[in-house]
Amino acid sequence: MQTIATETSVVGDLEVSRQLTGADRCDSCGAQAYVRVEMASGELLFCAHHGREVHAKLFPIAKSWHDESARLLEDHRS
Incomplete structure (x- = not known):
C-alpha cells in the first residue's frame, strides 16, 4: 500500500x-x-474528520491513502 501526498x-x-x-x-x-x-x-472519499475516524481500520487494508487535509490549515492561515 502506498501513502501519497498528491494523487x-x-x-x-x-x-x-x-x-x-x-x-x-x-x-x-x-x-x-x-x-x-x-x-x-x-x-x-472522506472529510478530514471521517478520514481520521476510519484511518486505523482502513489504512492497513487500503491500496492507497491520499490525504489533503493539510489544505485546511493552509486555508486557515490565509
Whole structure:
C-alpha cells in the first residue's frame, strides 16, 4: 500500500495529478472530501474528520491513502 501526498495516475508515459476538489464529497456526511482511499472494491472519499475516524481500520487494508487535509490549515492561515 502506498501513502501519497498528491494523487497521480499514469496515462501513457505521462503522470497526471488530480487533487480533490469541492465537488468531491465525503461518503459519510456529504462535506467536502479531503481524503481519498482506494480499496480493492473501489474508492472511498472522506472529510478530514471521517478520514481520521476510519484511518486505523482502513489504512492497513487500503491500496492507497491520499490525504489533503493539510489544505485546511493552509486555508486557515490565509
